[in-house]
Amino acid sequence: MKYLSTRDTSGSEPLSFSRILLGGLAPDGGLYLPLEYPRIDAAELASWRRLSYADLACAVLAKFCDDIPADDLRRLARRTYTPEVYCNVRAGEDPREIAPLRVLGDERGTQMSLLGLSNGPTLAFKDMAMQLLGNLFEYTLAQHGQSLNILGATSGDTGSAAEYAMRGKQGIRVFMLSPAGKMSAFQTAQMYSLQDPNIFNLAVQGVFDDCQDIVKAVSNDLAFKAQQQIGTVNSINWARVVAQVVYYFKGYFAATGGASGQDRPVSFTVPSGNFGNVCAGHIARMMGLPIHRLVVATNENDVLDEFFRTGRYRVRKSAETLHTSSPSMDISKASNFERFMFDLLGRDARRTVDLFQAVEADGGFDLAGSADFSRIAEFGFVSGRSTHDDRLATIRDIDQRYGVVIDTHTADGVKVAREQLEPGIPMVVLETAQPAKFAETIREALHREPPRPAGFEHLEALPQRFETVPADVARVKAFIAAHTGL
Numbered sequence: 001m002k003y004l005s006t007r008d009t010s011g012s013e014p015l016s017f018s019r020i021l022l023g024g025l026a027p028d029g030g031l032y033l034p035l036e037y038p039r040i041d042a043a044e045l046a047s048w049r050r051l052s053y054a055d056l057a058c059a060v061l062a063k064f065c066d067d068i069p070a071d072d073l074r075r076l077a078r079r080t081y082t083p084e085v086y087c088n089v090r091a092g093e094d095p096r097e098i099a100p101l102r103v104l105g106d107e108r109g110t111q112m113s114l115l116g117l118s119n120g121p122t123l124a125f126k127d128m129a130m131q132l133l134g135n136l137f138e139y140t141l142a143q144h145g146q147s148l149n150i151l152g153a154t155s156g157d158t159g160s161a162a163e164y165a166m167r168g169k170q171g172i173r174v175f176m177l178s179p180a181g182k183m184s185a186f187q188t189a190q191m192y193s194l195q196d197p198n199i200f201n202l203a204v205q206g207v208f209d210d211c212q213d214i215v216k217a218v219s220n221d222l223a224f225k226a227q228q229q230i231g232t233v234n235s236i237n238w239a240r241v242v243a244q245v246v247y248y249f250k251g252y253f254a255a256t257g258g259a260s261g262q263d264r265p266v267s268f269t270v271p272s273g274n275f276g277n278v279c280a281g282h283i284a285r286m287m288g289l290p291i292h293r294l295v296v297a298t299n300e301n302d303v304l305d306e307f308f309r310t311g312r313y314r315v316r317k318s319a320e321t322l323h324t325s326s327p328s329m330d331i332s333k334a335s336n337f338e339r340f341m342f343d344l345l346g347r348d349a350r351r352t353v354d355l356f357q358a359v360e361a362d363g364g365f366d367l368a369g370s371a372d373f374s375r376i377a378e379f380g381f382v383s384g385r386s387t388h389d390d391r392l393a394t395i396r397d398i399d400q401r402y403g404v405v406i407d408t409h410t411a412d413g414v415k416v417a418r419e420q421l422e423p424g425i426p427m428v429v430l431e432t433a434q435p436a437k438f439a440e441t442i443r444e445a446l447h448r449e450p451p452r453p454a455g456f457e458h459l460e461a462l463p464q465r466f467e468t469v470p471a472d473v474a475r476v477k478a479f480i481a482a483h484t485g486l
């Protein structure tokens with residue numbers, strides 16, 4: 001399987017999986033996609049039903065990274081997807097299962113369920129892909145005798161998922177910038193309590209945008225970047241997207257009767273921000289998984305909902321991006337959206353370039369009434385939005401009706417899923433975080449503390465290891481150079 005950029009208009013040589021694994025954007029500014037999606041026929045799909053999660057991951061990944069020997073891939077998948085890594089199960093969940101499906105009940109003639117993706121070390125779905133990435137990076141770097149210094153900025157979820165995936169890994173260091181005093185006590189403690197010598201938390205005296213600006217400035221200094229072997233693990237990383245494809249298969253099998261079930265269509269609802277999670281669902285569907293609808297759920301930052309309803313894509317400026325109680329979806333420009341647009345445009349790189357240049361120049365584009373937009377339905381996409389009041393009402397309703405406490409992002413998903421139910425077609429909502437991470441809103445909705453998994457009771461009391469730095473590019477560079485010794 002070979003890969004090309006969504007903006008490749010010059011007939012470049014396609015690259016192997018290993019070549020794009022450690023990179024971010026393609027040099028032309030596009031995103032990598034396989035030359036074609038591997039198709040799974042009914043017989044192969046049926047044979048995958050009985051696989052463990054790790055072996056299912058191996059089967060899916062093998063279709064996309066055929067330059068990694070099958071035995072190595074199996075070993076990496078089996079080391080990643082274990083009950084020990086995904087151990088933060090909730091009451092009623094089977095502790096041996098990875099990504100357990102929890103059936104809530106029948107609503108409007110169909111089965112509603114939650115796919116539990118947040119049982120990993122940081123209690124959010126990003127662990128599902130990031131843990132694999134940590135093992136893949138370590139494996140690939142060792143093969144080439146290389147090392148990698150990961151630089152990132154975080155306002156919470158992504159940074160901690162990256163740190164927990166890379167901690168203790170040979171040849172890898174993480175330098176993670178976060179805004180000092182701006183994250184929740186839980187999120188801060190989760191990151192800063194890591195004592196691993198290869199993890200460096202830099203508490204920047206500024207806001208999240210300052211952190212991101214510093215990362216951009218450092219990355220734009222190509223000489224420094226090369227000398228310090230700087231890389232990233234942001235949400236456009238192809239391996240992250242492909243690792244997320246796996247749980248659509250898992251959720252599909254579980255919702256249609258498990259190992260002995262029959263194939264029939266299922267819909268998925270995905271709380272969306274950077275469009276990475278739902279992009280994986282799109283890829284699973286292109287591979288032939290019988291997905292009826294892919295429901296994109298947004299919060300008040302509804303750029304994607306506007307597009308899927310009207311054809312108008314209008315990115316917002318940072319100042320227009322609202323801070324909501326589902327903060328991991330507070331995105332005004334979804335970094336993976338271009339991957340879907342490339343497919344919608346019939347994989348025409350020239351037109352993809354034109355549209356995304358219009359995004360840079362004019363802040364968006366309008367496909368309303370076009371032949372392209374009329375094809376949206378063929379891809380199964382629909383959408384909806386949810387507000388703070390919707391989240392509170394949904395958290396209360398799911399608690400009262402089913403005795404299950406859901407987090408704010410999952411609540412956005414459930415609210416929007418309920419608007420898209422169709423009789424007889426099971427609806428699976430991806431559960432993207434545990435409520436313990438968003439205690440303030442849970443208290444507002446339920447007037448009590450969210451449940452915390454075992455081992456997290458005293459998180460905020462653990463000793464913390466971090467370095468406070470001013471919002472200054474030169475100081476951050478000096479810190480990195482001093483700690484890489486390069």
Ligand SMILES: *Cc1c(COP(=O)(O)O)cnc(C)c1O
Binds near residue numbers: 271272274328329
């Ligand atoms: C990252 C995140 C999302 C958004 O996922 P995307 O892949 O960026 O669309 C939703 N919910 C939670 C809890 C997250 O951490």
